[in-house]
Amino acid sequence: MDATGVDRRVPARLVLATRDGQLPGADLRVYQFHSHQTQVPPLRDIAVIGWQSRAQIALRCGAIRSRAQMSPGDFSILRPGYESTWQWSRGFQATVLYLNERRFADFASEVFDHHVDSVTIRESFQVQDSVIHHGLFLLATELRRDEFGAALYRDALVTQLCVHLLRHHAESRLRAHRHPGALNAAQAQQVTDYIEHNLDSDLCLSSLARVAGLSQYHFARLFKKRFGAPPHAYVQRRRIERARHLVLHSDMPLKEVVGVTGFCDQSHLTRAFRRAFDITPAELRRSSD
Missing domain, CATH: 2.60.120.10 (Jelly Rolls)
Known part of the structure; x- marks a missing residue:
């Protein structure tokens, strides 16, 4: 059952x-x-x-x-x-x-x-x-x-x-020992490219590991070793950095920024922005005008 x-x-x-x-x-x-x-x-x-x-x-x-x-x-x-x-x-x-x-x-x-x-x-x-x-x-x-x-x-x-x-x-x-491989430069590039092209999606560990051709466990360990952060933290950082770039360098409405950077809604974006930069997206945009 x-x-x-x-x-x-x-x-x-x-x-x-x-x-x-x-x-x-x-x-x-x-x-x-x-x-x-x-x-x-x-x-x-x-x-x-x-x-x-x-x-x-x-x-x-x-x-x-x-x-x-x-x-x-x-x-x-x-x-x-x-x-x-x-x-x-x-x-x-x-x-x-x-x-x-x-x-x-x-x-x-x-x-x-x-x-x-x-x-x-x-x-x-x-x-x-x-x-x-x-x-x-x-x-x-x-x-x-x-x-x-x-x-x-x-x-x-x-x-x-x-x-x-x-x-x-x-x-x-x-039984026999398994060789885990390594996250080499090509794998790292493939994974980061995949992340950049899918920031608007709910990325999961299995999909990232599949891009690298590794098991989830080994991928998570080797990813952190190469990038200094676990996959979920790296993805969140890239989302907030992408959102900041769009706020500063585009006229895209904030509700559209939410969609293309994978946040749940505008309040989530605002909370993440405040934690990361001690300022809201709206305040940052006004200060840059």
Whole structure:
């Protein structure tokens, strides 16, 4: 059962949900649970559950037969393929990150620079992990805001969470070493040209990595090494620099500047401008007349 199937099955109000393709290889949900129990068929994906409210939770799933008082900051990490039975003492809210198991294994190959025979997530009923807590909070916040550069930033957050899960909550069987390549001058030029020609689009890490012919993980690491900033920060900087150039050197209305530089709306452009230059676009244009 995938995330959409869980949405239909559990006694909960859906507070937040990713759209199709919004998080490649993953889905995120925020549920407000009511009732006091539910049974869920075997999941297709790895489930990372962040508890946001206090509640007494009992779970039977695979090797887990446990009951505990969950508090904000606690997490459960479940492997796919097992039916689960849940009981709880009171209504509560939880954030669930569903990770596609095949994508997770492919990601492990990219991270370890090796071919990976298998990746086994270590299931846990109650664990404290500040990195997961912070990562899920930022991811949910970014999905609610959906500002410019959101796709790249979401990709970066999912990457961080996957790396952390691989390091601390999974076991991998590795094969031959993989050679990651390098972001050479030609690749760098191709990527920057692609960015310049697509600033009005919601650029994502997968599309930039594809231009360079690298995995997402290696591309992000090598890009930062070459340009001194992660891809999402570089793209945001280029958008604000393009907007500043158009404000100073063209008569283009500000609402059109928003469209050609990839900002969500004029208020986003104004906030970004003020953060970057301590002045609004309108004030800059008036001062240059």
